[in-house]
Amino acid sequence: MLKAIIVDDEQHCIDRLTDLLEYNGHEVEIMACCKTISEAKKQISMLQPDVLFLDVQLGNVTGFDLLAQIDRLDFELIFTTSYDRYALKAFKFSALDYLLKPIDRMDLMEALKKVRDNRNLKETAKKIDVLFHNFKDGADPSKRVAIPTMDGFTMVDTGDVIRLQSDGNYTHIHTNGNKKITASRTLKYFEEMLESNNFFRVHKSHLINLSFVDNYAKGKGGYITLTDGTKIEVAVRRKEELIKRLAPNS
Amino acid sequence: MPDSIKNIFFALLFFPLWGTSQQNLLDSLQQELANHVTKDSIRAGLLIKIAGEMTYSNPKDAFPFVEEAIAISTTTDWSKGESYALRQQGNLHYVMGDDLAALDAYQKAQHLAQTIGDKALETSLLSNIGNIFADLKQYDRALENYEAYLNSARALGNIPDEIKALSNMAIIYNDTERFEDGVKYLERALKLSKQEKNDLFIAAITNNLALAYKKLGQYPKALMHYQEAADLAHEIGNKYIEASALNSIGTVNIILKNYELAAINGQRALDLSQEIEAVEWQADSWKVMSEVYEHEGKMAEALSAYKEHVRLQDSVLSEEKKSELTRKEMQFKMERQQAEAEEEIRRQQLVKNGYLAGAILLALISIAGYFLYKRRRDALEKKRVAEFNAKVAETELKALRSQMNPHFIFNSLNSISDFISKNDVKQADEYLVKFAKLTRAILENSEKKWITLEEDLELMELYMQIESIRMANKFQYHINIDETIEPDNTLVPPLILQPFIENSIWHGIAPKKGEGEIHINIKKEGDMILCTVDDNGIGRSETKKLGGKKSSLGVKITSNRIEIINHLKNTKGSVNLVDQKEGVRVEIRLPLELQF
CATH class of the missing domain: 3.40.50.2300 (Response regulator)
Incomplete structure (x- = not known):
């Protein structure tokens, strides 16, 4: 009761x-x-x-x-x-x-x-x-987020999240401290949550924090290199939008 | 023979009258020059005069004088002085036998004379230039200049110049064997000379006239004129003309077989020509004498006279050959100069053409540039217009989407009211909660331009569940998505199928007796997706009979949305309603949009 x-x-x-x-x-x-x-x-x-x-x-x-x-x-x-x-x-x-x-x-x-x-x-x-x-901290773009994991919740600062990678119904979250958190939620769940916090879905399997983009190499879709050195493929259909987000004035 | 006679036409160019008086004049001029050291027009004038006096005696040493005159004139901007100095320089070159240098100087002088409008000088220069062309056997150009000279002389009322022009032209006609013309011009010149009482001119012209008649075979006329010329020449003491005339009388008499007369005249001519050391005339005289001796049977004298003739003739011929060579050389030089000038003209023409071509090219480039600019500007403008249109279309689309909601909301509220009126509170509650969920979902999604097929179909399922509750499970629904389609990666405009499903339910199945079925099929068709909604309702014809509307507001709105999408995406989305045996099939074609 x-x-x-x-x-x-x-x-x-x-x-x-x-x-x-x-x-x-x-x-x-x-x-x-x-x-x-x-x-x-x-x-x-x-x-x-x-x-x-x-x-x-x-x-x-x-x-x-x-x-x-x-x-x-x-x-x-x-x-x-x-x-x-x-x-x-x-x-x-x-x-x-x-x-x-x-x-x-x-x-x-x-x-x-x-x-x-x-x-x-x-x-x-x-x-x-x-x-x-x-x-x-309504104006602070770095927000805290409670991430549901297998054993409970992990609190993470959105400003520390470099990228998120989909793995079926789970999502691997890579943070600045080289930590990896596996969340029991789909990437879509995080995309909806984080898209207004400078996160961008560059690929079906990848959601990245645009603050950590080191460079973008043009190609069919191209590649994003993040500051931690990882290379992320950009889907062709996301390329235009991505460029718009990275260089709004070009 | 013609060669030896050719030069016998006396050109009235320069008649060297050289004597001690000239020397005295020259001395006094030089004295005057020494006293006038100021470099002004007076000194320049003196210099020109001195050079003029030296023309025949010492042309070589006269050059420094004209050069100084030219220098003074140029520094003091005295064009008249400069042109007279140049003319004098031309005279010096001419006397020295450098026709080309002379021509050059004359032409410079002519240009200046034209600039300052000195008609007299211009006129005399025409004569000088004509003489040079005549020497170079450029008869056409010589005639051209002489004719201009003649006209100028007439215009100025200068009879001596007119006479010179006429006789010079006549010489050219005679040289080119147009003897009739020659005679005509000479007669005119002679008339004027007599009018002027210029004996020298009369003598020379008469001599020339005689030669022309001789050439025409009119020997009596020729003899008469020769005699006149010889007498007058004798009178005025011109031994050149006299000797020439006497020789000619001798020659004509030989032709006429008057050997005695021939002998007398030949001998006198020989004496005279020996006196004046005129080799050419001596040669001619010896010829006459040789023939006379031959006729008299004095073969030894005849031979020696003939030998003398040949010797002198040879020297004359070699002189002639030399001068011919010089002439040829000059002709060649002039031709080369002319060629060079023509080349220069061609070059300038080329440069001009080049400039023209450049200008045209520049103009073309400018035009092309303008058009490119214009095209770019138009493209930008077009893009702006397109963007604007897109914005308008998006706004319209948004307006249409928001129009959906009230339409659907009021239909649903009507259902709830229906439940309540039927007192089925539990159903009303269940219905209401689902309706709230659906409304929330629609509110959230209708803001979006595109949602995933998965989400949209979830919404449609929820919608059909609600309608199913309302109709007491009168129908069942089936959703089938083709394997080639990824529902979570395929994007569709939100709620695009809803109006058609609503139609199927309310106009197809609701009036039908018995169970209804709705089949939703999604499959790929090239780069489009085909969504079909099949119902087994009463069909459109029955609906009409029952007084149903032709098409619902929702269908109209959806058709408009697809049209706008077509416009924005340049695709060929469409809506087709197909009547079936049982019920209606709606086919909706949309561009296959993938999220990734």
């Missing part, structure tokens, strides 16, 4: 989530439903929930503001949101779970299953750290 607190400023959202959780049987016990940050803060410290359903947009403030005010994050976190691209991106970077409203019953069950299976409060804290890091 998981102890849960729901934070949402709209009653019908609370009602719907409550309905869905109750319909699921006796796996989740809803201990409180809060509409404001102050109330939520009080309830959290009092009730010590296992899982917090947190709406991103709470009137004029956000769910992140609530998290910022909590000293000890000893609960799992599931964000709920309707449509907020910025927040979604932040969740993806920090690998935090989120549910999109109107919440799909199947999605909710999956999220709860994850909470039950991989309860790891330390990691959740780290993910929230990443979230805050990215939130604060």
Whole structure:
């Protein structure tokens, strides 16, 4: 039985989530439903929930503001949101779970299953750290990113990632310190996440950080040499776009 | 024989009248020059005069005087002085036998005379130049100059010059055996000379006229004129003309077999010519005498006279040969000069042509350059226009994509309303959640120009699931992608199939009794992909009967999108609706776009 607190400023959202959780049987016990940050803060410290359903947009403030005010994050976190691209991106970077409203019953069950299976409060804290890091340094192109691996998560600075190479459903991430991280996500997952951070998919199997490009040798598609010495083939169809990105004024 | 006579026509070029008076004049001029050291026009004038006086006595030493005159004239910009000095220089060269140098000097002088408009000088130069051409046997050019000389003289009213021109021309006519013309011109000259009372001219011209008549075989006329010439020459003391005339009288009388007269005249001619050391005339006289002696039977005298004739003739001939050689040489030189001049003209023409060609080339290059520039500019302009059009098209496309959403959204909202009205809350909820998911996906993807086929088909599946719920599972769908296609690497415009699937469901299957089926097939066709949507619905004819629309808004929008893509990508995407036995097939051809 998981102890849960729901934070949402709209009653019908609370009602719907409550309905869905109750319909699921006796796996989740809803201990409180809060509409404001102050109330939520009080309830959290009092009730010590296992899982917090947190709406991103709470009137004029956000769910992140609530998290910022909590000293000890000893609960799992599931964000709920309707449509907020910025927040979604932040969740993806920090690998935090989120549910999109109107919440799909199947999605909710999956999220709860994850909470039950991989309860790891330390990691959740780290993910929230990443979230805050990215939130604060909105202008900094180097963001932290929580990379899901086989055994959990690794936090990496996007500014340290040189390139990512696809390997079926996995992705090898090569970083500046000559480290290699194997992520349990497809290259597409990372492409979507990182494309606005100066990363570019030069090839079906390669996503590179353009900040680490040493030179580009023309050819049919050509080759990119990165600062660590690796040569990456450029797909013919990506060549034009790549040149545009490397030398926007030419 | 003709050779020996040829030069007997007296050219009225220069009649050397040399005597002590000239020497005195020269001395006084030189004295004057010594007193006038200032390098001005007065000194230059004196220098020219002195050189002129020295022409026949000492031409060689006269050169420094003309040279100084030329130098003074050039430094003081006195063109008249320079031209007279040049003319004098020409005279000196002429007397020295250097015709070409003379011609050169005369021509320079002529040019200057023309510049300063000194008609008198120009006229006399025409005569000088004509003489040179006559010497060189360039008769055409000589006549040309003489004719100009004649006209100028007439214009200036200078009768002596007119006489000279006429008689010089006559000499040329006679030399070229146009004796009638020669006689005509000589008669005119003679008339003018008599009018002028110039005895020297009369004598010389009469002598020439006589020769012309002789050449024409009119011996009495010839004799009469010879006699006149001889008498007048005797009167004025010109022994050259006298000796020549007397010789000729002798010759004609021999022809006429009047040997006595021939003897008298021949002897007098011989005496005179010996006196003046005129070898040529001596030779002629000896000839006359030899024939006279022969006729008189004095064979020894005849022989010795003939020998004398031959000896002198030889020397004359060798002189003539020499002069002929010189003449030939000069002719050659002149021809060479002419050739060189022509070469120079050709060269200049070539240079001119070169410049012209260069100019034309430059013009062509400029024109070509302009056209290249224009083409480049046009290309740039075209590119800009194309880019602009592309932008417009993209914007249109975006507008069309965003137009999709409300269309689809309101259809779906209608379904939800339908569920609620039927009181099926659970279905309504399930439907709504899926609809929200689909809407979110459409919102995200319709922003994109292209999405992968994989993603698009996922969307279509979700869409068909939703519609299936709505129609209580009235239909099933099958999606088949050909092996040659990589769904995750093939790009398609988002939601391009959706309107057709919607049509199949709502206009084909919904009115149909019984189960429906939708088949979506994707395959490669050259560099295009062919997407077909087959339904087993009631077909278009039935739909029309039921009062269905001809084509839905969605289909229209999709057709427009494909048209714009064709325009942008220069491809031949198309939409075809094919009626089948059962239902409709929609064929959509799109350019095969790969992500990588």
